[in-house]
Amino acid sequence: MRVALFITCxxxxxFPGTGRAVVTLxxxxxxxxxxxQAQTCCGQMHxxxxxxxxxxxxxxxxxxxxxxxxxxxxxxxxxxAMVREQYPRLARAGDASFAGEVAETxxxxxxxxxxxxxxxxxxxVGAYFPHRVTYHPTCHSLRGLRLGDRPTRLLEQxxxxxxxxxxxxxxxxxxxxxxxxxxxxxxAAMCGDKVRNVAGTGAxxxxxxxxxxxxxxxxxxxxxRTGVRIMHLAEILAATEATR
Amino acid sequence: MSGGTFLxxxxxxxxAAAAVQDSQLRFNLRKATHTIRGKRAxxxxxxxxxxxxxxxxxxxxxxxxxxxxxxxLQLEEAVTAAGGHVHWAADAAEANRIVADLVKATGETxxxxxxxxxxxxxxxxxxxxxxxxxxxxxxxxxxIVQLGDDWPSHILVPAIHRNRSEIREIFQExxxxxxxxxPEGLTDEPRxxxxxxxxxxxxxxxxxxxxxxxxxxxxxxxGTLVVLESEGNGRMCLTLPETLISVVGIxxxxxxxxxxxxxxQLLPRSSTGERMNPYTSTWxxxxxGQEFHLVLLDNGRTRVLADEVGRxxxxxxxxxxxxxxxxxxxxxxxxxxxxVYPGPxxxxxxxxxxxxxxxxxxxxxxxxxxxxxxxxxxxxxxDIPEVLVHLRGKARHxxxxxxxxxxxxxxxxxxxxxxxxxxxxxxxxxxxPGRLPGPLAGxxxxxxxxxxxxxxxxxxxxxxxxxxx
Numbered sequence: 001m002r003v004a005l006f007i008t009c010x011x012x013x014x015f016p017g018t019g020r021a022v023v024t025l026x027x028x029x030x031x032x033x034x035x036x037q038a039q040t041c042c043g044q045m046h047x048x049x050x051x052x053x054x055x056x057x058x059x060x061x062x063x064x065x066x067x068x069x070x071x072x073x074x075x076x077x078x079x080x081a082m083v084r085e086q087y088p089r090l091a092r093a094g095d096a097s098f099a100g101e102v103a104e105t106x107x108x109x110x111x112x113x114x115x116x117x118x119x120x121x122x123x124x125v126g127a128y129f130p131h132r133v134t135y136h137p138t139c140h141s142l143r144g145l146r147l148g149d150r151p152t153r154l155l156e157q158x159x160x161x162x163x164x165x166x167x168x169x170x171x172x173x174x175x176x177x178x179x180x181x182x183x184x185x186x187x188a189a190m191c192g193d194k195v196r197n198v199a200g201t202g203a204x205x206x207x208x209x210x211x212x213x214x215x216x217x218x219x220x221x222x223x224x225r226t227g228v229r230i231m232h233l234a235e236i237l238a239a240t241e242a243t244r
Numbered sequence: 245m246s247g248g249t250f251l252x253x254x255x256x257x258x259x260a261a262a263a264v265q266d267s268q269l270r271f272n273l274r275k276a277t278h279t280i281r282g283k284r285a286x287x288x289x290x291x292x293x294x295x296x297x298x299x300x301x302x303x304x305x306x307x308x309x310x311x312x313x314x315x316x317l318q319l320e321e322a323v324t325a326a327g328g329h330v331h332w333a334a335d336a337a338e339a340n341r342i343v344a345d346l347v348k349a350t351g352e353t354x355x356x357x358x359x360x361x362x363x364x365x366x367x368x369x370x371x372x373x374x375x376x377x378x379x380x381x382x383x384x385x386x387x388i389v390q391l392g393d394d395w396p397s398h399i400l401v402p403a404i405h406r407n408r409s410e411i412r413e414i415f416q417e418x419x420x421x422x423x424x425x426x427p428e429g430l431t432d433e434p435r436x437x438x439x440x441x442x443x444x445x446x447x448x449x450x451x452x453x454x455x456x457x458x459x460x461x462x463x464x465x466x467g468t469l470v471v472l473e474s475e476g477n478g479r480m481c482l483t484l485p486e487t488l489i490s491v492v493g494i495x496x497x498x499x500x501x502x503x504x505x506x507x508x509q510l511l512p513r514s515s516t517g518e519r520m521n522p523y524t525s526t527w528x529x530x531x532x533g534q535e536f537h538l539v540l541l542d543n544g545r546t547r548v549l550a551d552e553v554g555r556x557x558x559x560x561x562x563x564x565x566x567x568x569x570x571x572x573x574x575x576x577x578x579x580x581x582x583x584v585y586p587g588p589x590x591x592x593x594x595x596x597x598x599x600x601x602x603x604x605x606x607x608x609x610x611x612x613x614x615x616x617x618x619x620x621x622x623x624x625x626x627d628i629p630e631v632l633v634h635l636r637g638k639a640r641h642x643x644x645x646x647x648x649x650x651x652x653x654x655x656x657x658x659x660x661x662x663x664x665x666x667x668x669x670x671x672x673x674x675x676x677p678g679r680l681p682g683p684l685a686g687x688x689x690x691x692x693x694x695x696x697x698x699x700x701x702x703x704x705x706x707x708x709x710x711x712x713x
Contacts (some may be wrong), residue, residue: 007701007702009656009662011701012662012666012700012701012702013662013666013669013696013697013700014694014696014697015694015697016697016699016700016701016704017697019701019704019705020701020704020711023710023711024711027711033710034710035701035702035705035710037659037702037705037706038659039659040655040656040657040658040659040662041656041662043656045649045652046649046652046653047633047637048614048633048636049636049641049645049649050609050633050635050636050637050638050639050641051637051641051649051653052637054649054650054653057653057657058653058656058657061656061657086633089630139613139614139615139616139617140616142616143615143616143617143619143620144616170617171571171617172571172613172615172617174571174613175613176612176613176614176615177613177614178610179610179612179613179614180686180687181683181684181686181687182257182607182610182683182686183256183257183260183572183610183611184257184261184686184687184689184690185257185260185261185264185686186257186260186261186264186572186575186576187613187686188264188686188689188690188691189264189270189575190571190572190575190613191690191691192690215694216691218692218694219687219690219691219692219693219694220690220691220692222691222692223690223691223692
């Protein structure tokens with residue numbers, strides 16, 4: 001099976017550690033992973049801000065890059081949801097051949113936890129992380145991809161990890177891509193509530209499967225000097241006793 | 245009574261920024277929406293076939309909308325055969341004129357009203373006022389809003405932004421100028437407040453000869469109109485007056501009585517979190533001693549129907565479940581939307597009905613994080629995030645944003661450009677200020693920007709051959 005990593009532009013640029021963790025984790029589980037260098041961005045920011053033409057161009061580029069692989073793994077719920085939900089819609093307004101390519105490529109794209117649980121069939125990835133962790137499911141993982149309890153099942157198998165529930169977990173953190181810039185007051189109010197809930201759990205680490213949401217919540221956690229760290233799911237799952 | 249309209253309000257982000265500063269408002273909204281949210285979730289969970297009911301609701305509405313022309317004519321025929329009069333109104337002005345003329349023909353100068361979104365949409369109360377006719381709201385929450393010279397802020401609970409001590413003050417100060425005064429020593433106990441409203445309204449019901457209503461549903465095959473309510477005031481309005489005028493949006497149709505079964509389950513559970521609403525009134529044409537007029541309102545609906553993606557908004561049954569689960573509505577409040585339809589449904593319905601010409605209407609499709617909670621809660625499965633994104637694609641964008649998006653698109657078009665931009669960012673990372681200028685200042689006001697790493701993932705992969713070196 002040829003597995004391609006779609007690291008996503010945000011991870012590539014701002015959170016390269018997440019990408020490296022995905023590589024470590026998947027190699028440990030016996031996958032031969034490739035990083036197609038031609039990849040850029042899924043186009044979510046353009047489409048969700050109202051620039052479907054630019055989004056369609058990036059969708060075409062994505063399909064060109066990833067069509068040849070058996071599976072594509074993305075450590076981002078919102079980028080995976082973008083491909084799965086929006087690409088077929090974007091393709092409908094394009095030509096028929098593009099729609100066909102999209103229909104073939106889209107089912108091969110998996111969020112990391114989906115790939116681990118559904119494709120590889122593992123929940124114990126051999127990780128060790130002796131810390132108190134709370135998990136924020138993120139909207140696109142929860143309602144876009146319907147990841148359900150896959151991420152928490154993975155976390156529950158991590159040795160040493162104490163998973164504490166996050167009150168109001170299913171509520172949006174207020175990031176919403178350009179929403180945080182276009183509606184800063186509401187966004188900040190939403191994040192303020194999220195951060196209060198996170199801090200209230202007493203967790204050392206806030207974990208999620210999407211660095212965009214983590215960047216937003218983490219930026220507020222840091223500004224408020226809560227001392228809570230943010231970590232992507234992949235980084236916790238990649239940790240072992242050897243990396244301590 | 246306020247003679248203004250929602251038009252002319254500033255754009256959503258500014259309204260919302262003011263609203264989030266109002267801690268009383270935020271407390272009231274949070275308490276109310278979370279209470280209804282919880283009730284709805286538990287009564288929806290009781291039904292093992294909720295998903296099927298929801299799919300059926302969607303199908304029935306879609307089928308009706310696809311054949312709206314045919315069903316509307318069938319309805320007109322049935323209402324007329326039952327002794328009612330049907331009027332067609334292309335827009336708000338025409339609907340208001342029809343209603344005003346009908347009221348004037350009775351010689352009356354006041355009407356009682358059943359809570360109705362359609363009449364709010366067209367600004368009927370204000371239009372009647374200009375003709376010397378006073379419209380009295382009889383729904384408890386609408387009464388509070390009207391007496392308080394206020395705007396409704398929720399589809400189902402128009403006074404959701406008010407708490408009971410505020411309501412007591414409004415009753416004490418304003419009731420007398422509208423009719424029977426509030427009783428002496430009125431407390432803010434819900435029972436006392438409800439009793440004060442009951443006494444006030446009873447006089448109104450018994451003395452007013454013309455009523456104006458909306459309808460939740462219209463049955464094409466029989467010409468029957470249906471109103472669901474909780475308080476019984478609607479039934480008083482529907483049955484006591486000598487003339488009944490119902491203003492109903494053309495999308496409120498259902499083909500047959502059988503279809504009603506689905507919606508009588510979907511609506512109460514989604515809106516009030518009840519298994520069944522306390523009052524369901526149905527009437528067909530004119531009854532003895534009462535004249536009946538039905539005003540069928542278009543007001544932009546056929547234009548919405550022409551939009552393949554946007555038309556699903558017309559499935560809406562005004563349950564307000566999307567408002568109660570929306571994290572943006574919960575913080576911004578209903579007034580921020582500057583529309584009688586606030587919350588997620590307002591963000592897609594209002595700019596479609598009114599067009600996106602004003603700054604406010606153009607900002608409404610952006611009044612969401614696309615978190616998807618509204619889609620999950622919607623009993624007729626309106627994919628609100630899909631329509632929001634669709635409308636954003638049709639919105640006019642600010643020049644700076646257009647340039648920024650074009651630049652980002654240019655960078656993302658070629659991987660080499662992305663790599664170059666990343667390396668430039670890494671080299672300049674020490675110079676990134678803690679507070680960003682321009683539109684990005686909204687980010688750094690409350691959040692720290694993440695550290696820019698020295699090396700991107702793709703450069704790491706290149707340098708180490710994917711970690712092999």
